[in-house]
Amino acid sequence: MNSLSRWAAALCCSLGLVATTAAAADTAPRIVRAEFGIFDARPGAPPDFRTTTVVPFGVDQGYGWFITLVGAPARVNVREELTLPAAPATWGDPEPGLKRRVSADGRTATTERTLDVQGGRIGQAWAVAPGDPRGAYLLKVTVEGLPAQTFRFELR
Numbered sequence: 001m002n003s004l005s006r007w008a009a010a011l012c013c014s015l016g017l018v019a020t021t022a023a024a025a026d027t028a029p030r031i032v033r034a035e036f037g038i039f040d041a042r043p044g045a046p047p048d049f050r051t052t053t054v055v056p057f058g059v060d061q062g063y064g065w066f067i068t069l070v071g072a073p074a075r076v077n078v079r080e081e082l083t084l085p086a087a088p089a090t091w092g093d094p095e096p097g098l099k100r101r102v103s104a105d106g107r108t109a110t111t112e113r114t115l116d117v118q119g120g121r122i123g124q125a126w127a128v129a130p131g132d133p134r135g136a137y138l139l140k141v142t143v144e145g146l147p148a149q150t151f152r153f154e155l156r
Helices: 005-014
Strands: 030-040 048-051 062-070 075-083 099-102 108-116 121-127 135-143 149-155
Touching: 030 135, 030 149, 062 135, 062 149, 075 121, 108 121
Parallel strands: none
Antiparallel strands: 030 048, 030 062, 062 121, 075 108, 075 135, 099 108, 135 149
């Protein structure tokens, strides 16, 4: 598992999204859309995001999610819980500013981070790594304590 947060940020910027300000203080953030998909990268072009529930198995194949919010502050706390069909060879190297816990069986990683809201959207990207197991994956994303957005997908 390789995290690709810079790839997701680059995609947001390539779409012309800009940072937004928080809505009125008495307005709680609300999720209006949640998408999961893959990033199709072509040499010399920004990556395209395509919604799907199937991630082709190929080293460095990018996949991830975007969530659209209204009434959100400029930065939000996000918790991701990714469960694999089996433990991967590695969960990747530690990243600065990222809190990650891995379950005792090695199948689930829980990460916590703060993301910048850009154009009302946040996102996170990962990439297929050697040793990632094929099969059914479950990803739960919680933003600012709101009900979790659940994405089920298959790596094949």
